[in-house]
Amino acid sequence: MRALIQRVTHAAVTVEGVQTGAIKQGLLVLLGVTESDTEEEALLLADKLCKLRIFSDENDKTNCSVNDIGGGLLIVSQFTLCADCRKGTRPSFSHAGNPEEANRLYEYFMALCRERVPQVEHGEFGAHMHIQLENDGPFTIWLDTDDLKRPRNH
Numbered sequence: 001m002r003a004l005i006q007r008v009t010h011a012a013v014t015v016e017g018v019q020t021g022a023i024k025q026g027l028l029v030l031l032g033v034t035e036s037d038t039e040e041e042a043l044l045l046a047d048k049l050c051k052l053r054i055f056s057d058e059n060d061k062t063n064c065s066v067n068d069i070g071g072g073l074l075i076v077s078q079f080t081l082c083a084d085c086r087k088g089t090r091p092s093f094s095h096a097g098n099p100e101e102a103n104r105l106y107e108y109f110m111a112l113c114r115e116r117v118p119q120v121e122h123g124e125f126g127a128h129m130h131i132q133l134e135n136d137g138p139f140t141i142w143l144d145t146d147d148l149k150r151p152r153n154h
Contacts, residue, residue, distance in 0.1 A: 032081025
C-alpha cells in the first residue's frame with residue numbers, strides 16, 4: 001500500500017461538480033492499493049499515518065500528529081501511485097490491486113483511520129476526481145508499506 005501525504009491548510013475533492021469531502025487543516029492522503037496488499041498493510045499504514053508527527057508545536061518543531069492539532073484526513077484513492085515506469089514511456093498499472101479488492105481495502109483503511117482520527121473525509125473510489133488543496137510548507141511525504149516493513153539500516 002502506498003500513500004502520498006500532504007500537510008494542508010485545507011483540501012477538498014469533487015466528483016462531477018459535487019464535493020464529496022473537505023477538510024481544513026490536516027492531511028491529504030492519496031492512497032494506492034497494490035495487488036499484494038492485505039488488511040495487514042492497511043493496519044500498518046493507518047497506524048503510521050495517524051501517529052506521524054509532522055505538525056508544528058508551540059516551539060515550531062514538527063512534534064505534533066494530526067490528532068494533536070485537531071486536524072482532519074482527506075483520503076483519496078489513486079491507483080496511479082502503483083505505476084511501474086521502469087520500461088518505456090507508458091506507465092504500467094499491472095501491479096495495482098484489482099478494483100473490487102482495492103476498494104474493499106480502501107474502505108477498510110478509512111475505517112481504521114476513523115478509529116484514530118475524528119474527522120475522516122474521502123473521495124469516490126474509481127471516479128474521476130478534482131482535488132483542491134493548499135499545501136502547508138510544502139510538506140509532502142511518501143509512505144510505502146513495503147518500505148515500512150524493512151529493517152532500518154543505521
